[in-house]
Amino acid sequence: MNNFIVKKSKKYVNNEILNWSAFLRLKKMKSQDTRLKYFYQQGTYNEETPLSDIQFLALDFETTGLDVDQNSIISIGLVPFTLSKIFCKDSKHWYIRPQDKLEENTVIIHGITHSDLTEAPSLEGILVELLDHLKGKVIVVHYRNIEREFLHNNLYNLIGEGIIFPVIDTMQIEADLKQIKNWSLRKWFSKPNVESIRLANSRKRYNLPEYSAHNALIDAIATAELLQAQIKYHFSPDTQIKKLWI
Amino acid sequence: MEIELVEIQTFIKKYPPFNLLPEDAIIKAVHNIEISYFRANSSVLELGEIIDKFYLVRSGEIAISRRNGDLYDKLDEGGFFGQLGLLMRGVVRFPAKTTQDTLLYCLPQTIFDEFYDKYDQFSDIVEVENTTRLKQAFESNQDDRNDLTTAKVKTLLTRDPVVLPQTSSIKHVAKIMSEKNVSAILLTDPTICLTQNDTDFVGIITEHDLCIKVIAQGGDFNAPVSDVMSYELNSLDSNAYIFEAMLIMLRANIRHLPILKNKHPIGVLDVADIVQYESQSSLLFVRSIFLQQNIDDLVALSKQLKNCFVRMVNEDANSHMIGCAMSEIGRCFKQRLLELAEELLGNPPVPYCFLALGSMARDEQLIVSDQDNAIILDNNYEHQLHNSYFEKLAKFVCDGLAQCGYSYCTGDIMATNAQYRKTQSQWEECFADWIDHPKPQALLNCSIFFDLVGVFGRIKWAEHLNAFVVRRAKKNNLFLASLAYNALNRKPPLGFFKNFVMENDGKHRNSINLKRRGTAPLTDLIRVHALAIGSQSQNSFERLEDIIEAGILPSTNAQDLLHAMELISIVRIRHQSLDLEIGNIPDNNIEPENMSHFERRNLKDAFLVLSNAQNFLKFRYSANKFRVE
Numbered sequence: 001m002n003n004f005i006v007k008k009s010k011k012y013v014n015n016e017i018l019n020w021s022a023f024l025r026l027k028k029m030k031s032q033d034t035r036l037k038y039f040y041q042q043g044t045y046n047e048e049t050p051l052s053d054i055q056f057l058a059l060d061f062e063t064t065g066l067d068v069d070q071n072s073i074i075s076i077g078l079v080p081f082t083l084s085k086i087f088c089k090d091s092k093h094w095y096i097r098p099q100d101k102l103e104e105n106t107v108i109i110h111g112i113t114h115s116d117l118t119e120a121p122s123l124e125g126i127l128v129e130l131l132d133h134l135k136g137k138v139i140v141v142h143y144r145n146i147e148r149e150f151l152h153n154n155l156y157n158l159i160g161e162g163i164i165f166p167v168i169d170t171m172q173i174e175a176d177l178k179q180i181k182n183w184s185l186r187k188w189f190s191k192p193n194v195e196s197i198r199l200a201n202s203r204k205r206y207n208l209p210e211y212s213a214h215n216a217l218i219d220a221i222a223t224a225e226l227l228q229a230q231i232k233y234h235f236s237p238d239t240q241i242k243k244l245w246i
Numbered sequence: 247m248e249i250e251l252v253e254i255q256t257f258i259k260k261y262p263p264f265n266l267l268p269e270d271a272i273i274k275a276v277h278n279i280e281i282s283y284f285r286a287n288s289s290v291l292e293l294g295e296i297i298d299k300f301y302l303v304r305s306g307e308i309a310i311s312r313r314n315g316d317l318y319d320k321l322d323e324g325g326f327f328g329q330l331g332l333l334m335r336g337v338v339r340f341p342a343k344t345t346q347d348t349l350l351y352c353l354p355q356t357i358f359d360e361f362y363d364k365y366d367q368f369s370d371i372v373e374v375e376n377t378t379r380l381k382q383a384f385e386s387n388q389d390d391r392n393d394l395t396t397a398k399v400k401t402l403l404t405r406d407p408v409v410l411p412q413t414s415s416i417k418h419v420a421k422i423m424s425e426k427n428v429s430a431i432l433l434t435d436p437t438i439c440l441t442q443n444d445t446d447f448v449g450i451i452t453e454h455d456l457c458i459k460v461i462a463q464g465g466d467f468n469a470p471v472s473d474v475m476s477y478e479l480n481s482l483d484s485n486a487y488i489f490e491a492m493l494i495m496l497r498a499n500i501r502h503l504p505i506l507k508n509k510h511p512i513g514v515l516d517v518a519d520i521v522q523y524e525s526q527s528s529l530l531f532v533r534s535i536f537l538q539q540n541i542d543d544l545v546a547l548s549k550q551l552k553n554c555f556v557r558m559v560n561e562d563a564n565s566h567m568i569g570c571a572m573s574e575i576g577r578c579f580k581q582r583l584l585e586l587a588e589e590l591l592g593n594p595p596v597p598y599c600f601l602a603l604g605s606m607a608r609d610e611q612l613i614v615s616d617q618d619n620a621i622i623l624d625n626n627y628e629h630q631l632h633n634s635y636f637e638k639l640a641k642f643v644c645d646g647l648a649q650c651g652y653s654y655c656t657g658d659i660m661a662t663n664a665q666y667r668k669t670q671s672q673w674e675e676c677f678a679d680w681i682d683h684p685k686p687q688a689l690l691n692c693s694i695f696f697d698l699v700g701v702f703g704r705i706k707w708a709e710h711l712n713a714f715v716v717r718r719a720k721k722n723n724l725f726l727a728s729l730a731y732n733a734l735n736r737k738p739p740l741g742f743f744k745n746f747v748m749e750n751d752g753k754h755r756n757s758i759n760l761k762r763r764g765t766a767p768l769t770d771l772i773r774v775h776a777l778a779i780g781s782q783s784q785n786s787f788e789r790l791e792d793i794i795e796a797g798i799l800p801s802t803n804a805q806d807l808l809h810a811m812e813l814i815s816i817v818r819i820r821h822q823s824l825d826l827e828i829g830n831i832p833d834n835n836i837e838p839e840n841m842s843h844f845e846r847r848n849l850k851d852a853f854l855v856l857s858n859a860q861n862f863l864k865f866r867y868s869a870n871k872f873r874v875e
Contacts, residue, residue: 085352086281088251207347208283209305211253218253221281225349228283 020044020166020245033161035128042135044166045241052237056081056168057137058224059147060216064098068149072098074117076126077217078133081224083237092133093217095120099157124158134165138245142199142223144169166245170226173244174202177234202226206233251276258302258351261324266367275361280352284344291342294842297331299352306348310340313824320345329372332358337844399491399505400484402523403513407504411436412449412472416460419451419471429453430502430514433475447511449475452502481506482515488523491515535578541646544582548650551575552826555613559823565815566609566787573611577602577701579650580619580643584702587642595632596624599707600643603659604694608769609785610815613822614832617644617652618659618694620666622707627669636667659694670707674714681718684728693732696773697784712782720780723867729777730867733770734860738853739763760821761834764814768856771863772807775799778867786811799862807859810852817845 021044028040045054059078065071079091097120141147144167152162174197196202199222200210206229211218231239255276258264264272280299284290284306291297293313301308303325310319310327318340321327331338332355361368408426410419412433419431432447451471459465459474480494481504491503501517531547531554538544554575558568584600603618605611621636640661648654661667668676680692696715700708719725739758758764772786772793781792787808794804821840822832838846 081281084282088254088279088281089277091251206283207306208349217251221251221254225281225283229285229347232283232285232288 019047021046024165027164031161033159035131036161036163039131039135039163044136045138047242047245048240050238050240051231051235051244052083054082054241055137056140056224056227057134058086058140058220058227059134060141060220060223061147061150062216063146063150066146068153071150072096072154073123073150074098074120075216076130077215077220079217079220079224080133080137081228083228083231086221086224086228088221091217091221093215094126094130096126097122099123099154122158123154127155127159138168138241139165140168140170140223140227142169142202142219142226143171144246168227168244169246170202170223170230171197171199172246173227173230173234174205199223199226203229206230254279254351257304261302261326263326263361263368263371264302266371267361267365271361271365275353275357278354278357280354282350282352284348284350286344286346286348289341289343290348290350291328291331291338291340293338293341295338296336297328297338298336298355299328300326300332300355300358301328301342302326302351302353304349304351306344307346308342308348308350309345310342312340326372329358333362333372337842339842398484399482399486399488399515400507400512402488402515402519403484403505404519405513407432407511407514409434409447409511410471412475413470415468416456416465416471416474417467420456420467423453423456428514429516432504432511432514433471446509447479447504449477450479450502450504450514451475454501479504481511483507484512488520492520532575532578535575535582538582541583541586541649544579544646545649548579551651552613552832556823556826559819565812565819566785568819569605569608569610569612569785569815572613572615573602573606573609576606576611576615576652577699579647579652580701583643583646584639586646587639590642591635591638594639594703595635596627597704598623598636599700599704600661600702601698601708602701603698605697607697607699607784610765610769612819613826614834615652616655617647618655619644619661620659620695620698621661621668622673622700622704622711623667623669624704625669625671633664637662637664640667670711673711677711677715678718681715681722681725684722684725686728686731689728690732690735693729693770693773696777699784712784716777716780716782719777726774726778727867730771730774730863733767733774734864736762736767736770737860738767738856740850740853740857757835757837759834760814760818760836764853764856765811765818767860768807768811768814771856771859772811774863774867798866803855803859803862806855810855813848813852817841817849 024040024043028037031037031040057078057080059076061073062075063071063073073096075093075095077091077093080087095116097117099122139147148164148167152164156162178197199219203210203222203226206226208222208225208229211222231237235243255272258275258279259267259272264275267275281304286306290301290308303321303323305323308321308325308327309317310321312318327340327342328338330340336355362372363369405428408422408428409432410422412435414422414433423429423431430450430452433449433451434446435448438448449472451474455474455476460467465474480498480500482491482494484505484507491505495501495503495517503515504511505513505515531550534547535544538547555568555572558571563571580600580602588594599622601607601620601622603620605615606618621640623632623636644654644660644662654660659666677695680689680695696719698708698712700706769786772789775793775798776783776789779793779796779798781789781796783789783792790804790808790811793799799807817836818834821836822834825832841849
C-alpha cells in the first residue's frame with residue numbers, strides 16, 4: 001500500500017495518494033465488510049477527468065466534540081452537485097445516535113435536542129444508505145480532518161474497519177491559496193490564519209451570502225457553493241480532478 | 247427534501263412570486279431548487295438559447311438586457327427572471343448576465359409550470375411582469391382592456407429625477423430647471439441623516455410653484471427654495487399602475503408625481519407623460535385623422551403611425567387586430583384626403599365609389615405598405631365631361647397617400663391610372679372577362695382586385711361588385727384552376743431537406759421575405775378556396791373560418807392554415823416593430839440568424855403547412871378536373 005502514498009507539501013495540492021483508482025481497487029480486495037467492499041467496488045474517477053465531468057457530493061458532520069477518540073458523529077448532511085448546479089432535491093440529513101454516552105445535562109448541542117438523538121438511528125443503521133450516496137462521487141468537505149477521521153474512527157469502533165476515499169477540502173484550497181499569495185512575502189513559512197479560512201469567512205471572499213441557520217445540511221450546501229465559487233475563481237472546468245483531490 | 251433546508255425556505259418565502267404561496271408549495275419549491283454560483287460579469291442566459299429554469303437571485307446582482315443589448319433592468323437579492331422565456335416555451339428573450347458575484351436559485355420548468363397553473367397568486371405576478379414590466383408582449387389575448395390599468399408607471403419614466411439641496415437659492419433652482427429642461431425638481435435636506443426607511447427627499451418645486459409663489463408674489467430670487475417648495479408630498483411606487491398615478495394627481499390636483507423604487511426616487515412623472523402615452527392609442531389616432539385640416543397636418547400626423555404600431559405590438563395584439571387597426575387607419579387617411587379633395591375640387595359631377603384593394607381591403611395592412619386603389623364611377627359617367635375631375639381627385643388622393651407614407655404602387659394599380667377608373671358596368675364586364683376567359687398570365691397582376699372594399703362615396707357599389715364577382719367565380723372551374731395555378735407561383739422558402747432557402751438576389755441576400763414567401767402565397771391560396779365556396783369575406787382569417795364551415799378542407803388542415811397565417815404574420819409584425827424601435831427602416835425580410843430558436847422552429851412548421859396546402863390546391867383545382875363541388 002505504501003507505494004501509493006506519497007507525502008508531499010507542495011504549492012497548493014497535497015497529493016497524499018497518487019493513484020486513487022488503484023488504491024480503491026486494493027481496498028476492495030482487502031476489505032472484510034461486504035458493505036465497504038461494495039462501496040470500494042464503485043471506484044472513482046480517472047485522475048485526469050476534468051472537473052466539469054465530475055459528480056461531487058458535499059458532506060458535513062456535526063460531532064459531540066473535536067476529539068476523534070472521545071467524541072462521535074451526531075448528524076450528517078449531504079448534497080450532490082456539479083460545477084454548475086447544486087441539487088437540493090437529492091440532499092439528505094440524518095441525526096445519529098452517538099456512540100459515546102451523552103451526559104444528561106448536555107441537553108442541547110448545536111440546537112439538537114437530547115430526544116432527537118436518543119431516538120435517532122446508529123451510524124451502522126444508516127451505513128448502507130450513506131454509502132449509497134457516497135459511492136462513485138468525489139466527496140467535498142470543509143476541513144477534512146473532521147469528516148474523514150470521524151467517519152473512519154466511528155466506523156472502526158462499530159464494525160472493526162474504517163473507510164477511506166478521496167476528498168476535496170475547500171479549507172485546504174483556501175489555505176493553499178493564501179500560501180501562494182504570501183509566497184513572495186516573507187510570511188510564506190508562517191501558518192495560515194485559521195480564523196480566516198473557516199467556512200463563513202472563506203465564503204465572504206467570494207461574496208457568498210451569510211447563513212444564519214447552522215446544521216450539517218446547510219453547511220454541506222455552503223461548502224458546495226464555496227467549491228463552485230473557488231473553481232470559478234481559481235480553476236477552470238478543464239482542470240483535472242487530480243489537482244484538487246486529496 | 248430535508249427540513250434542515252429551512253435557510254432556503256425562509257429566503258424564498260420572503261419574495262414574490264413565492265411570498266403568497268401556501269407552505270406546502272414553498273416546501274416543494276425548496277425541494278426542487280438547484281443552486282448555481284456565477285462570478286461577476288459572466289453570462290447566465292444568452293439570447294435565443296433554450297431556457298428551462300426560473301431564476302431567483304439569492305445574492306449578487308443581475309443585469310437584464312434587451313435584444314439590442316441595451317440595459318433593461320437590474321435585479322438584486324430576491325429579484326426573479328426567466329419567466330418570459332418559460333412562458334414563450336423555452337427560449338431566452340432577455341439575456342441575463344451577472345454584474346457582481348451572484349448566487350442563483352433555479353427552479354425547474356416543471357415546477358414553474360405547475361405553480362403557474364395551480365396558483366393565481368403565482369401566475370398573476372409572473373404574468374404582470376411579463377406583459378407590462380418587461381413591456382414585450384408575446385402571447386396574444388386580452389382584446390380590449392384599457393392598458394392604463396395594466397401598464398406600470400415606470401414604463402413612462404424617461405429620465406432620472408433632478409435633485410438639489412433645499413438650501414439652494416430659487417434663482418439657482420430655476421437655472422437648473424431650464425438647463426436640464428425639467429419642470430420639477432426634488433429637494434433634499436442635507437442635515438437629515440437618513441435611516442433605511444426614509445425617502446431621501448423632503449420636498450418638490452415645480453415651474454408652477456415658481457410662477458405662483460415667487461414671480462406673482464414678487465418674491466426674492468435669492469431666498470432658499472425651502473421657502474416656497476411643497477412639503478406635503480405625494481409619491482408612488484414604480485410598480486404602481488398608470489391609473490393609480492392619474493388618480494393621485496387628480497385627487498391632489500398636482501401635475502408632478504415623484505416615483506419611488508425601494509423608497510428612493512427614480513423619476514418624476516409629469517401629467518404630460520400620461521397624455522403623450524395615451525395619444526398613441528390607435529382609437530385616438532383614428533379620431534385625430536379627421537381633425538387635420540390640410541395635407542401638411544395629415545403628413546405630420548402620419549409620422550406617429552409607427553408609434554401606434556409599435557405600441558399595439560407591445561400590448562400583445564394579434565396579427566388580425568393589428569391588421570384591422572392599420573387598415574382602418576389607412577382607410578381613414580384615404581377618406582380624409584377625399585374630403586379635402588372634394589373641398590378643393592367641388593362636388594363630384596357624378597357619384598363614385600373610391601376602392602381600396604389588396605391588404606387594406608383584407609384588413610391585413612401593416613406598417614410597410616404601398617397603395618392599391620381604384621374608382622367605380624356611376625353608369626352616367628361621360629368621359630369628355632367628367633374625366634378631368636376624377637383625374638385631379640385621384641392625383642390629389644394618391645399624392646397625399648404617398649406623402650403620408652403609403653408609397654405609390656409599383657404595378658401602377660392606382661386610381662390615377664385611367665384604366666382603373668371604370669363605371670359600374672365596365673367593372674362588371676371587366677371582372678366577367680377575367681373570370682370567364684381566364685388566362686393565368688392576365689390574372690397574375692389582378693389578383694388584388696379580388697380583395698376590394700369601398701372606402702368613400704357609394705360604398706354599397708363595392709359590395710355589389712364583390713357579390714357579382716363571387717357569384718360568377720364560384721361556378722367557374724377554369725377560372726379557379728387558373729387562380730390556383732398562379733397561387734402556386736410563390737413557394738415557401740423550404741429546401742428539399744426542409745431547411746430554409748434564402749433569397750439570393752439584391753440587398754436582401756441570405757434573408758427570407760416573409761411577405762413574398764409566406765403571407766402572400768397563403769393569402770393567394772386562401773382566396774382561391776374562398777372564391778370556390780362563394781365566401782364574401784375579404785380578410786384571410788374570416789375567409790378561413792368560412793372555408794372551415796364549408797368543410798372543403800380536412801378540418802385539421804384549415805386549422806393549421808389559421809395558425810400558420812397568424813404565426814408568419816406576427817413574426818413579420820414583430821420584426822417590423824423591433825426595426826422601428828431601434829430606428830431601422832422596417833421591411834419584410836428576416837435573417838434566420840436573427841430569429842430565436844423558437845421562431846425558427848415554428849416558422850419552419852408554418853412554411854411546411856403552406857407547402858402542403860399548395861400541394862392540396864394543385865390537386866383540387868386542376869384545370870382538367872370536371873367539377874368543383
